[in-house]
């Protein structure tokens with residue numbers, strides 16, 4: 001092992017390159033990898049402190065208990081595998097394969113994802129493999145698919161420096177994707193002529209440096225986007241040649257946007273007409289417009305429609321398929337992209353194939369050496385459908401890998417009750433306890449980042465090899481190895497003859513050949529030699545070509561049957577649960593700079609705990625005054641589903657009528673402080689992504705429950 005290991009930060013989808021540098025005492029230090037094309041040596045506090053979390057609170061051996069009220073007992077792997085095979089066979093026999101569900105994570109490496117798809121969708125014959133990407137960016141997946149013909153972000157990070165107008169919608173990039181923001185901000189400051197527009201109901205650190213902050217009412221994103229479209233169309237700031245040659249649906253789009261005149265839009269969004277006009281002028285006059293979006297768009301009951309309406313603006317103005325422009329979805333997790341490409345959502349198969357497509361199923365069955373009809377023809381259960389399946393006694397086996405749904409899912413009380421009645425729950429994780437391990441019958445210890453070799457793909461499609469340089473604790477094993485062993489024991493020896501992660505990857509990339517996400521020119525050996533490589537990278541790609549910056553659709557040929565992109569032409573619906581007399585405020589949830597998701601790692605790092613010791617409810621002075629509340633006061637926040645007890649931070653970070661709470665706190669880190677006690681599961685009908693960003697709440701001063709806003 002070299003004294004410097006080049007790898008990738010395992011937190012967010014920015015995908016910063018890290019170097020683990022061996023010290024004289026045998027330990028490692030982390031620093032940014034200057035040669036990594038995505039991050040150029042930069043890291044944020046999470047990446048810089050990653051090693052502090054690796055050895056803490058680890059699950060080191062399999063553990064089992066018959067009932068949730070029993071204590072866990074350590075067992076050998078042999079016993080654990082026997083249990084798994086027995087349970088899987090019993091459930092299949094008694095209830096059929098659809099009673100078996102898996103829930104994975106964007107923390108998994110592509111090799112883990114691929115082996116899981118082969119096991120679940122191929123060998124077990126159910127598409128019930130969903131991941132926490134469902135909660136994160138499945139709306140972006142649906143939108144790219146519907147508008148451009150395929151998933152896959154067209155842009156790359158170099159566009160952050162090339163754009164003349166950056167339009168940030170529903171993304172607090174400064175805190176949630178800090179190194180992407182650094183690159184954009186540096187260019188914004190250096191060039192002086194770049195316009196930065198931030199659309200967010202909150203005054204985030206991202207909005208603080210914007211040239212224009214549109215603090216729209218929660219749920220009015222589509223009104224704003226169609227209002228911008230209306231102005232651009234009225235002014236003739238559209239690309240007629242592009243529209244005519246490369247799109248479909250323009251006429252319907254024009255019919256829709258005519259319903260969004262500026263005065264109406266401004267009033268509906270709660271902004272000034274001048275602000276709307278200014279944003280439209282900057283978009284319309286810019287040579288290159290880049291839009292960035294993340295959870296503020298995706299986590300919505302109209303998430304796909306929001307993302308598609310944003311893409312519509314790019315189609316209207318021809319702002320796609322050129323350097324410096326395009327619609328760019330920032331993924332939340334480090335390998336959300338690799339997971340998508342390996343088929344890691346309940347409606348997908350490897351290589352961006354769809355389970356509903358008979359030809360796609362046949363291609364995969366042939367390649368996996370399975371008989372025709374092995375893969376079920378309908379999409380599997382999304383995570384919320386797994387919960388409802390437990391409620392209705394239709395799900396009898398759940399295997400959760402590297403994620404913590406007992407904090408991250410909406411309506412937690414209902415999720416807890418569902419898992420309480422789960423007949424058999426497996427939790428495979430690096431860490432214990434988590435809020436989810438409390439609902440497990442079987443715990444499986446997983447090797448994590450640094451302890452196993454695999455690849456991850458970031459938001460700009462860069463694939464980075466992450467080699468093992470640490471020993472896993474106890475008997476922890478790589479996720480893909482555990483899944484492959486179960487496959488062999490179920491009788492699929494030929495399908496799971498992998499000896500190394502490199503062999504898994506080698507098989508996976510063959511399934512991407514000729515697809516939009518073509519990895520077929522990649523191997524672990526090549527990634528070790530060249531460093532990160534962005535896809536598409538077809539098999540005949542030279543080394544020089546492999547490492548160049550890549551964008552999709554430079555030839556304006558989209559991935560639809562006729563090569564044309566599709567206008568969506570959609571109308572706004574607003575939030576699924578609007579405020580009313582009983583619950584007069586809109587709660588929006590989000591993230592703090594230092595913490596990651598449910599604190600499984602960052603809660604165990606003292607420096608980060610010190611930065612963010614507790615969740616604070618951000619509230620506008622106008623609303624706080626009505627309640628007689630000051631910063632530091634304790635309040636109870638109630639929704640129709642539950643309540644939390646938190647301290648208040650009064651300030652103009654949120655607009656009147658809205659409050660904000662971070663989502664990082666579960667029962668392990670604070671009593672009654674989980675934001676998802678309050679949120680609801682209503683989801684986008686296309687992406688099935690729940691609306692975690694908006695629900696109706698009321699705030700009560702602690703001890704004065706009759707005093708309401």
Ligand code: SF4
Nearest residue numbers: 009011012016044047
């Ligand atoms: S920006 Fe994301 S990928 Fe980069 S160091 Fe921070 S958490 Fe890691």
